[in-house]
Amino acid sequence: MRSRKTAQADGVGSAWPDGELQRLPVGTLQLDSGAKLPDVVLGYETWGALNEDASNAVLVLHALTGSTHVSRGSSHEDGWWEPLVGPGRAIDTDEMFVVAPNIVGGCYGTTGPSSPAPDGAPWGSRFPFVTLRDSVTAEAQLADALGIGQWHTVVGGSMGGARALEWAAMFPDRVQRCICIAACVASTAEQIAFAQAQLLAIRQDPDFAGGDYYDGVSPAAGLGLARRIAHITYRSEPDLGARFGRLPQGSEEPLAHDDGERGRYQVESYLDYQAGKLAGRFDANSYIALTEALTSHDLTRGRGSIAEIFTGTGIEFVIAAVSSDRLYFPAESERLVKELPPDVSVRFEMIDSPFGHDAFLIEAGQLADIVR
Amino acid sequence: MRSRKTAQADGVGSAWPDGELQRLPVGTLQLDSGAKLPDVVLGYETWGALNEDASNAVLVLHALTGSTHVSRGSSHEDGWWEPLVGPGRAIDTDEMFVVAPNIVGGCYGTTGPSSPAPDGAPWGSRFPFVTLRDSVTAEAQLADALGIGQWHTVVGGSMGGARALEWAAMFPDRVQRCICIAACVASTAEQIAFAQAQLLAIRQDPDFAGGDYYDGVSPAAGLGLARRIAHITYRSEPDLGARFGRLPQGSEEPLAHDDGERGRYQVESYLDYQAGKLAGRFDANSYIALTEALTSHDLTRGRGSIAEIFTGTGIEFVIAAVSSDRLYFPAESERLVKELPPDVSVRFEMIDSPFGHDAFLIEAGQLADIVR
Numbered sequence: 001m002r003s004r005k006t007a008q009a010d011g012v013g014s015a016w017p018d019g020e021l022q023r024l025p026v027g028t029l030q031l032d033s034g035a036k037l038p039d040v041v042l043g044y045e046t047w048g049a050l051n052e053d054a055s056n057a058v059l060v061l062h063a064l065t066g067s068t069h070v071s072r073g074s075s076h077e078d079g080w081w082e083p084l085v086g087p088g089r090a091i092d093t094d095e096m097f098v099v100a101p102n103i104v105g106g107c108y109g110t111t112g113p114s115s116p117a118p119d120g121a122p123w124g125s126r127f128p129f130v131t132l133r134d135s136v137t138a139e140a141q142l143a144d145a146l147g148i149g150q151w152h153t154v155v156g157g158s159m160g161g162a163r164a165l166e167w168a169a170m171f172p173d174r175v176q177r178c179i180c181i182a183a184c185v186a187s188t189a190e191q192i193a194f195a196q197a198q199l200l201a202i203r204q205d206p207d208f209a210g211g212d213y214y215d216g217v218s219p220a221a222g223l224g225l226a227r228r229i230a231h232i233t234y235r236s237e238p239d240l241g242a243r244f245g246r247l248p249q250g251s252e253e254p255l256a257h258d259d260g261e262r263g264r265y266q267v268e269s270y271l272d273y274q275a276g277k278l279a280g281r282f283d284a285n286s287y288i289a290l291t292e293a294l295t296s297h298d299l300t301r302g303r304g305s306i307a308e309i310f311t312g313t314g315i316e317f318v319i320a321a322v323s324s325d326r327l328y329f330p331a332e333s334e335r336l337v338k339e340l341p342p343d344v345s346v347r348f349e350m351i352d353s354p355f356g357h358d359a360f361l362i363e364a365g366q367l368a369d370i371v372r
Numbered sequence: 373m374r375s376r377k378t379a380q381a382d383g384v385g386s387a388w389p390d391g392e393l394q395r396l397p398v399g400t401l402q403l404d405s406g407a408k409l410p411d412v413v414l415g416y417e418t419w420g421a422l423n424e425d426a427s428n429a430v431l432v433l434h435a436l437t438g439s440t441h442v443s444r445g446s447s448h449e450d451g452w453w454e455p456l457v458g459p460g461r462a463i464d465t466d467e468m469f470v471v472a473p474n475i476v477g478g479c480y481g482t483t484g485p486s487s488p489a490p491d492g493a494p495w496g497s498r499f500p501f502v503t504l505r506d507s508v509t510a511e512a513q514l515a516d517a518l519g520i521g522q523w524h525t526v527v528g529g530s531m532g533g534a535r536a537l538e539w540a541a542m543f544p545d546r547v548q549r550c551i552c553i554a555a556c557v558a559s560t561a562e563q564i565a566f567a568q569a570q571l572l573a574i575r576q577d578p579d580f581a582g583g584d585y586y587d588g589v590s591p592a593a594g595l596g597l598a599r600r601i602a603h604i605t606y607r608s609e610p611d612l613g614a615r616f617g618r619l620p621q622g623s624e625e626p627l628a629h630d631d632g633e634r635g636r637y638q639v640e641s642y643l644d645y646q647a648g649k650l651a652g653r654f655d656a657n658s659y660i661a662l663t664e665a666l667t668s669h670d671l672t673r674g675r676g677s678i679a680e681i682f683t684g685t686g687i688e689f690v691i692a693a694v695s696s697d698r699l700y701f702p703a704e705s706e707r708l709v710k711e712l713p714p715d716v717s718v719r720f721e722m723i724d725s726p727f728g729h730d731a732f733l734i735e736a737g738q739l740a741d742i743v744r
Contacts, residue, residue, distance in 0.1 A: 033627065129629035189612035189639040193604045196640045200597050206578050225572050229601060232565045237701060240561035246670060255405065255668055257501035262664065267561040268568045292634065296627055298618060326698065329609060 018047040018093065019073020021109050026141040029104065032131040038118055042138050043109015044101040047073050047085065048093035050147060057148040058091055059139070060100040061156030061163040063360075064230075064290055065282050067108035070100045083364035090368035096152065101142055103163070104135040105289035113285030114214065125211030127289060131296045132159070132166045140171060150174045155371060157181035157360030158328065159290070162297045169299055172313035179318040179371055181351075182325055182360040184332035185306060185339075186298035191327065194233055195295045198226035202284050211285050223284045224275030231274045233327040236356035240267055306339035313344060320349040320370050322359040390419040390465065391445020393481050398513040401476065404503040410490055414510050415481015416473040419445050419457065420465035422519060429520040430463055431511070432472040433528030433535040435732075436602075436662055437654050439480035442472045455736035462740035468524065473514055475535070476507040477661035485657030486586065497583030499661060503668045504531070504538045512543060522546045527743060529553035529732030530700065531662070534669045541671055544685035551690040551743055553723075554697055554732040556704035557678060557711075558670035563699065566605055567667045570598035574656050583657055595656045596647030603646045608696040608728035612639055678711035685716060692721040692742050694731040 016022055021043055029037045045068040050057060060070050060081065071079040071086045071093065085091040085098060102110035105127070113127035143151070154175050156164040161183025168178040187195075202208055205222025213219060232240075244267040248254050252263030264272070303309050310317075317340060321333035330350065337348045351366045353359035360367070388394050393415055401409040417440040422429060432442050432453065443451035443458045443465065457463040457470060474482035477499070485499035515523070526547050528536040533555025540550040559567075574580055577594025585591060604612075616639040620626050624635030636644070675681050682689075689712060693705035702722065709720045723738045725731035732739070 033629065129627070129634060131627075186618060188609060189616040189618065189637070190604065190607075190609040192618070192637050193600070193612060193639050193643055196643060197597060197600045197604070200593075200600070201573065201576075204573075204577065204593050204597060221572075221576050225569060225576060228565070228569045228572070232562065232569070235562075237560060237562040240565060244561040246558060246561065246564070255501070255503075257405065262501060265561070265564050265667075267565050271565055271568060295637075 016046065017074035019045055019069065019071055019075040019079065021045055021068060023109055024142055024145055026138050029134060029138055031128060032133045033129050035128045037104070037111065037128055037130070037134075040104065040111045040138055041109075041115075042101055042104075042111075042142050043106075044068050044099060044142060045070065045073070046100075046146075047071055047098040048096055050097040054148050055150075055152060056095060057097045057099060057143075057146070057151050059143075059151045059154045059167070060085065060091070060098055061154065061160035061167075062100065062103065063156070063158035063160045064294060065278060065287070066160065067106075068100045068102045069108075070098065080361060084367055084371065090372045091155075099142070099146065099148070101135075101139050103132075103159075103290060103293075104138050105130045105286060105293060107283035107286040110138075112283065113211070113289055114283045122214040124214060124285060127211075127285060129292060130289060131293050132163050133170060134293075135163065136166045136170050139167070140174070143174065150176055153177040153179060153371075155179035155181075156183070158183055158357065159294050161360075162294065162299075165299050166297075168313070168315050168317075169303065169309050172310070172315060175315055177316045177318070179320070180333075180336075181320040181367070181370070182322050182328045182333075182357055184328050185300065185336050187295050188332065192295050194229060194327070195291050198229050199288055199291060201225035201229065202288060208284065211288075213284070218279070219284045220279040223279045223282065223287060224272075226287060227275045227278040228271045231271060234356060234358045236324040236326055236354060238324070239355050242354070243267075244270060306336065307341040310344050311341040315344055317344060317346040318349060318370060319346060320351055322351045322353050322355070322357060322363075324354050325357045325359070327357045388418065389446035391417055391441065391443055391447040391451065393417055393440060395481055396514055396517055398510050401506060401510055403500060404505045405501050407500045409476070409483065409500055409502070409506075412476065412483045412510060413481075413487075414473055414476075414483075414514050415478075416440050416471060416514060417442065417445070418472075418518075419443055419470040420468055422469040426520055427522075427524060428468045429515075429518070429523050430468045430470045431515075431523045431526045431539070432457065432463070432470055433526065433532035433539075434472065434475065435528070435530035435532045436666060437650060437659070438532065439478075440472045440474045441480075442470065452733060456739055456743065462744045463527075471514070471518065471520075473507075473511050475504075475531075475662060475665075476510050477502045477658060477665060479655040479658040482510075484655065485583070485661055486655045494584075494586040496586060496657060499583075499657060501664065502661060503665050504535050505542060506665075507535065508538045508542050511539070512546070515546065522548055525549040525551060525743075527551035527553075528555070530555055530729065531666050533732075534666065534671075537671050538669075540685070540687050540689075541675065541681050544682070544687060547687055549688045549690070551692070552705075552708075553692040553739070553742070554694050554700045554705075554729055556700050557708050558672065559667050560704065564667050566601060566699070567663050570601050571660055571663060573597035573601065574660060580656065583660075585656070590651070591656045592651040595651045595654065595659060596644075598659060599647045599650040600643045603643060605699040606728060606730040608698055608726060610696065611727050614726070615639075616642060678708065679713040682716050683713040687716055689716060689718040690721060690742060691718060692723055694723045694725050694727070694729060694735075696726050697729045697731070699729045
């Protein structure tokens, strides 16, 4: 293996520091829907160095509101998979060249609704419908630009897991291993239902202004409500019960209504915090675009069965589920395992956790065992 | 047993037809919070006739958005427990005298936020915080007025089950049997979390106007969103999956976004329907008041343990849970069964159903076996 310095000098992001945003223009994107999205830029970060035969590249795909910032690298901010990705960690950036692109439609460096359209104004309500497949199309151009013919591993959790499956289906020759954590073959009716509630929460915020709010106030209340709904589904009843129960928040009195509004329970304060945190860092139109992209997710659409899609590909699959996941039920992951063709390698892993879906971000030890 | 006609002639609702709304003024209600609610009227319906020793009275308590209309009676509209309550049915109105009051804070005949305050204008935002206990206090006056010293049975599902438990705790001498279906001892952290999202959905609707919308437009969009969130929790993933899967609604195209908004999936159309139906029949302020009443539900508050509350009462309990309930988990019902003191009779019943929480309205056969 060549040294990091030498290897990076060959690549697009040569000499670029680990864990800092880079941007690759990929031109006009032919969308899954038939429409075209012009002037697309892909935001991404990298860690480590590509080796001589380009055999050590790992693609890490983020979830719905995730970003390119998987690990600290040379930045000052921890990444969303910090315990898993870095020097000496399960995804060892001393050994592997790790790439994390922001999804098309997002707001972390890649073209999305808040990006300028050709007329210079933000896309806003004019941003076209995108699917997870559109992002894979763009990410393949990023792989080309980085000199990566085949990924050693494509890995992600939740929507990132769905993106990993899409990579495997669209470019089976370019995916050696596919690790899909807490995701499923197709968004379920219940996921669509919860998504609808979240989209309405945003769209019914008067500040949303039909999606063209960039010269006004952001629809923080609507986005915050969407996040609250989502966050409950990311956790589990036992988790919330054990952490908060019926306790009041600080000195607030949930049974006192003297001034009209009552005091809060701890769990309400916790969700207020989660809501505010997301509203402060995420674009509401991106939330809508990506939620609709995820809702559209159906690996089999236009392709036939799971067995038909993957027969003869030789991809090594690792499918992991979370025992307490009440949004991406383990049964869905097990169904995928059963439907994969007999000629591909597949390993099923159950993450034993009380935290629900979010265990894919939390259970560092078990995740490390899975991806190592 | 005396004939229906004779018996009814003795009671408050004498000669009043079965299944039609009656109203009993109960004066000023001393609330659980310490405040007072003046001029309270209790709406209720009855079926059948009270027998001579007043030993055949059954109190049926409705859930969050339920009403007094449990069974058709002489009306033209089916009740919400139609298959269970009526002549010859499990709760046999040829044999029993059935009473169903609307909860305090509701909008089906009992004083609630849409009722006129002493100044003649609707209470609106001024309506005080009420708890499930307040309604039991008022309902005890109804029992007095009807000449019912002790209920043969108090029965309810969901919030109705919680109300039944409150009855047993507040007036153990007046409750012979308590049937509690798909309810729990105290609202859980997750239930509080889902409730918060629903309350915000309503309060963030600009038409809500802080609760004083009665001279304007009703906050139908907010109430509809609250209902969508709630309805998902009332069902189950397998139920929604089996009924709707990823099917589009009619000829709508969920992947086509030509005019901005995409077509709907069936499950979205279903939830739109549920939202519209509730918004057309329910008051948003009542939804808030009753959701907060339910959130406040904690049978043990100020009373000690379940064992302490019920020791020596001699009440016969039937505690039923729904196998697929993801809002009122069966484990909560089982916990209640375990905590009841050894000297009371208790039977636990599991309703085996894929429908989730709403099975307490749907599984007529199993419910009949439980209450018969």
